[in-house]
Amino acid sequence: MLHPHRYFDPDPATRKIALDLYTRVETLPLVCPHGHVDPKLLATNEPFPDPSTLLIVPDHYVTRMLYSQGIRLEQLGIPSLDGTPVETAPRRIWQLFADHFHLYRGTPTGAWLKHEFEGVFGITETLGSANAMAVYDQIEACLRRPEFLPRAMYERFNIAVLCTTDAAGDSLEWHKAMRDEGWGNVKPTFRPDIAVTLSHPSWKAEIDRIGALTGESMTTYASFIKGLEARRAFFKQMGATATDHAVVVPYTERIDDAAAEALYAKALAGTATMADSTQFGAHMLMELARMSVEDGLVMQLHPGSFRNHNTRVFERFGADRGCDIPLATEYTRNLHALLNAYGNEPGFTLVLFTLDETAYSRELAPLAGHYPAVVLGPPWWFHDSIEGMLRFRHMATETAGFYNTAGFNDDTRAFPSIPARHDVARRVDATFLAQLVTRHVIDEADAHAVIVDLSQSLVKKVYRL
Template sequence: MMSSTERWRLDPDRCFDSDPARRRVARALYATVRDLPLICPHGHVPPALLADPAARFGSPAELFIIPDHYVTRMLYSQGVAYEDLGVPTRDGTPVARDHRRIWQRFAEHFYLFRGTPTGLWLADELISVFGVEERLTGESAERIYDHLEARLADPSYTPRALLSRFNIALLCTTDAATDTLDHHRALHAQGLTFVRPTFRPDAVVNITAPEWRAQIQRLSEVAGIDVVDYASYIRALEQRRAAFKALGALATDHAAETPATERLTPREAEAIFARALRAQATTEDAQRFTAHMLMEFARMSVEDGLVMQLHIGSLRNHHQALYERFGPDRGADIPVATEWTRNLRPLLNAYGADARFRLILFTLDESTYSRELAPLAGYYPAVLLGPPWWFFDSVNGMRRFLDAVIETAGAYNTAGFNDDTRAFASIPARHDLWRRVTCDWVAGLVVQGLLAEDEGYELARAFAYDLAARAYRVAEADR
């Protein structure tokens, strides 16, 4: 049991197997990749946080609790109300404003994160980034809050300062198709060209969403094209992709409940789009239009070279009351079963063997790893597998992924790691967890005689850096 005077520390061998031979190899592999620069090709850090040199994180509660759905969903599951965590409501009705009290609640419930990746990330952030030396509990909450407040007031702890300290070689944000990209222009004007946008068109594709027509109006404005029919809609999307690419974008990102793909005829696509403009589109229309647009976005990627990412299998906003009160991205998204082999067949038959096309697949349905995804990636030249995502970016989730896919797909048909986070200060901790787990997994192959030692070092580096750089064509973009 940790005493009140014992310093809070991270186990230097965390994530490594207890077998001495395997642990020795894992340590040696990890030592060679630990300090490699971070490639962050997919994430949700707001570019506004980095574009302004004077920007600050706010209070400890604003940094660690209020915006982090990994944190709020766990506390909610144990009866802590979102209002008591300071999560803002859609209609502006009052929620807790005392950030010290919010922090106190969080600290009293910090034990809930034992054994979770969130607990590992938070401990790593608090210890490694902010220099906290005592474990977070209800008793220590006030002292740690004071310590963090002092750190966050220090110029060496601004977002810009940490961006430099974190040794990030590439940081891609996720931006709506309708974004003006003004923050990215500001970043590039200041020489921070390694921060790049990613094209996310979901809001202008989901034709039955209540705000869809407002999004189409916004698309018209930013593209400078009056979107009045399907043809002008496609032109506007192509214009926006070109604007993103001009600011260094490497990829697009598409979220859908299923990976269904279907090629509509021009007449069918125009008819559905016209019904959507009249607010008469049906659920079937929306499903077919999304499936068709995935085909269209693949066609555009062949033409403009942007890597296409598919994030599939989340039933968004499962808790209707929470969505109505607090909005999306609050932790109530739940995985659903998915089917890839038949759903992706139209798209892969059209583009899967095209050398110009790259498609990175992410799923929340682990049962498809070995049955469908690894065989698809192990055959189609265009397909790569993204890392374990969201609910599975954990120690055991990563291990299960590696065990399930590598024997069939091969490591070099995977896309390395991305942190996919909104929590900027957690980026190094997330990458470190991946590097530790992959080094331990590779060490297992070495001690079993399945890999030569020099191959183990090459594979450890590939998982840590090379695969992500290759998947997102980083070197090509820098030329």
Template sequence: MTDSIAANPDRLLPADPGTRQIARELYADVEHLPILSPHGHVPAEWIADDEPFTDPTSLLVSPDHYVTRLIHASGVPLSELGVGSGAPQGEAASRAAWRRFAEAWPLFDGTASGYWLRSEFEHVFGLPSSMVDALGSNADTAYDAIAAKLADPGFRPRRLFEDFNIEVLATTDDPLDTLEAHGRLAKDESFAGRVIPTFRPDPYINLAHPEWAARVARLADEASDGVPGFAGYLRALENRRRYFVEHGAVSADHGVRTPLTLKLSPTEAEALFEKARRGEATAADRDAFEAHMMYEMARMSVEDGLVMTIHPGSFRNHHAPTFAAYGADTGHDIPFAVNYTEGIRPVLQDFGTAKDFHLVLFTLDETVFSRELAPLAGFYPSVYIGAPWWFLDAPDAMLRFRSAVTETAGFSRSSGFIDDTRAYCSIPARHDTSRRIEASFLARLVAEHRLTEARAHELIVDIVDAAPRRVFKL
């Protein structure tokens, strides 16, 4: 047995010896299965260009709001962690920010971020556990070791794609993206992986987005086929979705404020659209328009086959001064309660039983799992329960999720694990975490004589591998 937490073969498995042995055997079934990542934020350019990562801070600290938010909570300004365009640049600044992170390392004890980072440090970068345990006093040594790894040609993004055993990696893309990087990868015979785009129309649907009018004008110019008004706007979105399908996309993702959907008449929708273009839309108008556009997105998914995923329930940019100074996605998005049962009903009335329509519902409000999502997925053929996301993608929360949804919806109605990350080097750790948690949950059912061991071995392969292929039409 090793003293390293990250290298302990029984990490995250049940403490009871008998249950743990069952979990070990179940985990062994899926430990080496390829990684399927049908929703994430790694840019396709990273893989297509295959350029080396620049430095440890810009890879592991500055862009990771899981990391920066907790250090900021202890009183460290985000600028000292390399966040924002105004942060100091260069090797000296990168090293200084890394030292701040290393000093704060004890803050991550017990957190999912700490678990993933420890795994990355030891398994991906080869740091000894003794160095990781005392990262604060080993900051420069660790920085140098990681920097040397990043300079190694064997550590380029494509080689890591292979080493991580990734089979499918989905990116998240603007509707007007040319998808040039995806095209290069698809034509590159030296690259055996599969990198697929995801249609993400949020800035074109959310009237509160500061660039909504400009983006919609460009969308009309490029893709409306000359059709004016709201009808042209819909035509342009439909055309761009088809372009994504032609370039390998399997899903359209929606980071909406709430799960509200609304079916407006063409006249009502046109009026709201024109009101927004004149800059006269109210907050109520914004909510109604976004809700109607979610209905339209569902209609389009029924027509073009893109899986529809919904990620609601985040109060974006909660701290206005931080947003003004550092921009979006800098750690101050805060979850709030959502209502799926009423909100999603207009879509389900018309499309809930539509052939081949797949609707994957995510939440940051875990009370929704058992109260709303499991019952919805337990009736509507179109509905699948999205894996624990963002603040809930931690070991104990994953166990709570599995307990909350399984007794009502079984195992077949969930999406499979979704890493939803830009933190490329954390992808193996995140998927491994999920596989260990699934093994632990199934082992308990076997130990309690609620499931046969043979069936548990079938289920864990289905959960890890078959489910994401099935749900995301891979």
């Protein structure tokens, strides 16, 4: 299924240069600074249960396409929150997936799945209705073998470092287990979204967890700040090099401690409004940036997603089911307060992501091309694709250059897709650089230096790995 020249420019001269560039980085170790792999997977190293549970059920890139075509999530084995009966037979789930595999033609999900099938499991024919059970049997047989245990796959994928995403109140027990054992290079990432969102339904439970872990009362704004700082220190002790923050709007505003205390008290009393939550969140982005200046943790900002847009799906199945939708996002005014306070600090790094491609050339590249602290994260989510990556390079490079960008991260929940995603990124970057060479914008020596930086050096530098 996998053509050796896939994703390269069809022009023969450009393709030859792209292939040379890709060959230079094809086998470099994978640096994975941001993603959503469950650390328990690698800590326990238990066999994957079956092909459907591995490749379909946890991957919202896979399930959202099927849902868009009228297939109910219940049919795909997605666990329900409201008691809705769901399919539990892995083979029936797989057959349904195979019957509709044609839906992924031309999509990044299709590219990743084909790479997984052939590169990981040795399947060289296209999945369809007729061969569904034969392919299932082949993957199932693989999963029984020791070389397909999670840790063996981690090593076979040549992963140099893997960073997870963990709530501020997470005990990090699985990270600690791996560190105590001395296995792997798996690092946590501090994500305090629930703790700093006064309107979140789990806000009180989350700050109580933080209080229990830190010994802080969490009854005042001052103790809340101390609790967050203590958790950051623990994450850093456990190997963390970064934080992560998901907001709808990247609005930043500094308020004084008395005003912050008043908002915090309203939240404890259950009387905080959405406006209160918005103002507190804007202030907390300032505080979290201040903390990053002081403790050196890289700050990632992922704005612009209307989370859980499909209320029915959210109520039945919870979050992260493929129904988050992008929003237009403004950065220049929203980040003005934060960047004026901390954007010139030599110890601060702010990695900015977007779901709004129109912001690349209009705002993000100019911000990264000026503020020493600002770095552009790679194309994220809906734009983590062949054409999305090319658009990013075309829109951002002339203003930000290559060296104000953060390389690549796979942002995956589907563990076997990690090498596929990195392979796509390396092929696309090789294509973009080859186009610059054939247009005589850069020479081949420059291109060979840049491809290594984009594949490995930049991400290690930006994330302090």
